[in-house]
Structures are given as C-alpha cells and as structure tokens.
Amino acid sequence: MSLLDHPDRLREHVAAFRAARPREDVRARFGASVMALLERRPDAVAVTADLMHATGLARLLPRFADRLINVGIAEQNMTGVAAGLAACGRLPVVCGYAAFTTLRAVEQAKVDCAYNDLKVILAGLGSGLTYGVGGPTHQTYEDVAIMRAIPNMVVVAPADPVELGHALDAAADLPGAAPVYLRLGRGPEHVVTPPGAPFEIGRAIRLAEGRDVCLVAHGAMVMEALLAADLLRAEGIAAEVLNLHTVKPIDRDAILTAAGHVRAMVVVEEHSVIGGLGSAVLEVLERGHAFPVVRIGIEDRYPPTGPTPELREALGLCGPHVARVARDLLR
Structure with missing residues (x-):
C-alpha cells in the first residue's frame, strides 16, 4: 500500500519529517x-x-x-x-x-x-x-x-x-x-532556508529538483511543498519545489523554465485562490501551457476559527494533501 494511503505510516512519516526541521x-x-x-x-x-x-x-x-x-x-x-x-x-x-x-x-x-x-x-x-x-x-x-x-x-x-x-x-x-x-x-x-542561501527580491529559489511536477509555494507553504515532495519521492515521482517568495515582481523565468520540463504544476498558498500566488503564476502562463495547473488555497468562503495547524490540515494546506493532488494529476 502507498504511504499516502496508509494513515498510520503516513502520520509517523510526517511527524518525523517535521521533527527533523527546527522551528x-x-x-x-x-x-x-x-x-x-x-x-x-x-x-x-x-x-x-x-x-x-x-x-x-x-x-x-x-x-x-x-x-x-x-x-x-x-x-x-x-x-x-x-x-x-x-x-x-x-x-x-x-x-x-x-x-x-x-x-x-x-x-x-x-x-x-x-x-x-x-x-x-x-x-x-x-x-x-x-x-x-x-x-x-x-x-x-x-x-x-x-x-x-x-x-x-x-x-x-x-x-x-x-x-x-x-x-x-x-x-x-x-x-x-x-x-x-x-x-x-x-x-x-x-526553518527551510538552507544555510548561506542567497536571497534576491524577484528571484525564486529552487529547493528541490524534479521533472515530473513542480510545486510552487511561498510563506509557510514552502515547508508543506517540501514535505509533499518527500512523500512523492516514495511514490517514484520527482517533484521540483520552487520557493516563489516574491509575488511582485514575479520571477517569470523560473516559472517558464519549470514549465519547460515538468508534466504538471501545483501552486499552494495560505491565501484565497482568487488573486494570489496561483493567479500570478497563471498570468505568467497565460499564453498557454501543455500540462495541468492546480491551485491549492483557501476557497471562496470564510475559514473556521481555530489553531493554525488544525486549520491548515482541514483546508488541505498540508503536505499530504498537496502530494495526493500532484499524484492524481500525473495519473
């Protein structure tokens, strides 16, 4: 059984992945x-x-x-x-x-x-x-x-x-x-930023290489994208992770470069799916793309009130959900 479909093993794997990264x-x-x-x-x-x-x-x-x-x-x-x-x-x-x-x-x-x-x-x-x-x-x-x-x-x-x-x-x-x-x-x-990592406004940072799917994120969702990439690796899927920290001016070259070698793209953001990072990425790809693009974010409704980790999981803003979406896109 796939790790993504085995709740107990998945829970242990996710906990170990998070514990290995300082906060x-x-x-x-x-x-x-x-x-x-x-x-x-x-x-x-x-x-x-x-x-x-x-x-x-x-x-x-x-x-x-x-x-x-x-x-x-x-x-x-x-x-x-x-x-x-x-x-x-x-x-x-x-x-x-x-x-x-x-x-x-x-x-x-x-x-x-x-x-x-x-x-x-x-x-x-x-x-x-x-x-x-x-x-x-x-x-x-x-x-x-x-x-x-x-x-x-x-x-x-x-x-x-x-x-x-x-x-x-x-x-x-x-x-x-x-x-x-x-x-x-x-x-x-x-903390997901590698020691000595360069930072430039308007220049995305590639945190993982992959030619199957590109996971684009910013903010705390970069951690979830890295977790999703780790889970996808167990499925035999190579995921690129792009930290698109600057939404404006957006790094068009990084997006178009990724679009040139992946089979799907998933954008995850802790923001409404209307007008945020996903919309900005699709604006870059507006001349057409030969692969599916899915945006994971907050749908057009008011989220419930509660602790941040529970809200993220309930709304699908977590690594396992991102991984499942990416896996299903490639099937």
Whole structure:
C-alpha cells in the first residue's frame, strides 16, 4: 500500500519529517531583524500600531527609543506617518497585523506610499491563518491580491523566519522608491532556508529538483511543498519545489523554465485562490501551457476559527494533501 494511503505510516512519516526541521518564532526573528536594521541604517525607524510586544519590537526600547514610534491602534495613521517620514528621507518599517495593514490602511498604502514613490516597508504579521484563533477579523487571506494590484508595490512572502531577515534587508536595500509589503506569519514556523542561501527580491529559489511536477509555494507553504515532495519521492515521482517568495515582481523565468520540463504544476498558498500566488503564476502562463495547473488555497468562503495547524490540515494546506493532488494529476 502507498504511504499516502496508509494513515498510520503516513502520520509517523510526517511527524518525523517535521521533527527533523527546527522551528523559530516569527515575531522574535522580526524584532531581532529590525534591531539589526536600525543598527546598520541610521535612517531607519520603526512605526507600529500598539504592537511593540506582539511583534518583538519592544526590544528596541533600551537603545532606540527615539526611533520607535507607537501611534496606538490606528493603522491608517501609522501608514500615513510612515509616508511622511519617508518623504523626509527616513526609512520607515511599519509593523501591524496583516489584516489591518492591508485592509484598514489600504488607501494610505496606495496613495501616501505607492503613488508618491515613497520607500516604506509595510510588514504585515499574522497573515494567512497564522492568527487562526482570531477568526475572520484577524485571519488574512486576501492581502496578496490587494497589495499586488497596487501599482509600484512590491510584494514578498518569506518562507520562514530566517528568510524573513534576508527579505527585510533586501527590502531596505532595494534600489528605487517603491514601497514593499512583507507578508509574515505570527508564531513558530519550521526553518527551510538552507544555510548561506542567497536571497534576491524577484528571484525564486529552487529547493528541490524534479521533472515530473513542480510545486510552487511561498510563506509557510514552502515547508508543506517540501514535505509533499518527500512523500512523492516514495511514490517514484520527482517533484521540483520552487520557493516563489516574491509575488511582485514575479520571477517569470523560473516559472517558464519549470514549465519547460515538468508534466504538471501545483501552486499552494495560505491565501484565497482568487488573486494570489496561483493567479500570478497563471498570468505568467497565460499564453498557454501543455500540462495541468492546480491551485491549492483557501476557497471562496470564510475559514473556521481555530489553531493554525488544525486549520491548515482541514483546508488541505498540508503536505499530504498537496502530494495526493500532484499524484492524481500525473495519473
């Protein structure tokens, strides 16, 4: 019997795969990364909406109290203040929950930042289902669709806390004046970034080679894509894994290169299937492709409320489900 069809063996295999990969807290890494950025860049300043402790920014207080601005629970004001700081030559890093950074303050992101060509780093924590217990007010599954539709906006979803640090530095050093939306998680996530792995905004990272199916993912779903590739290997299926951390500007070359040698493609994202990573990939392939493409994400409905791991499994945002979908595509 196939491993995918043997519940007990599958459960043990998945547990061992996860246990072999360390976990790190997203919020702790974010706070440490912002601290390092402020040490490196005298022009950098952090702006938050009453989330100093929830985002790890409280560690800035002893050394950088004069470069940490807490505007209170006022995300629109937070983004507007950040735009003003950018207009004065500073490098503001905005930090709020993704639901409010991208929805409540979307006008300020669009007009104050993007329209005026101002470099503001908009960090949205608790994206996707990582604030699952917060329910529909705090779950965020439409942010990529919204932010990538804004002209002049860069959209990046790091795969893990390590890549978060790389992405923040890359956003700060990105030439030009485009604002950058960093889509971040909330709690502990598995680390999948190889030591010394290069990071460049707009350049995908190939984490596994394969010529049967390409698994495309970003954020925490990269871990699930790697797990799916491991499970498919036991089925005799070679899966390529593409960490497409930058949704905009998207790495067209990486997608088209994969399309040239695989028999199917599966895009998995902790986001609505409408307008997110899967839609962006299909836009690259819009001139036609000779293989099936399936998008795995959150369907057009409100997810339930609950812990993140249980929600991911219930909605099919997990390695075993991705592997089954890919296997069935190739049959």
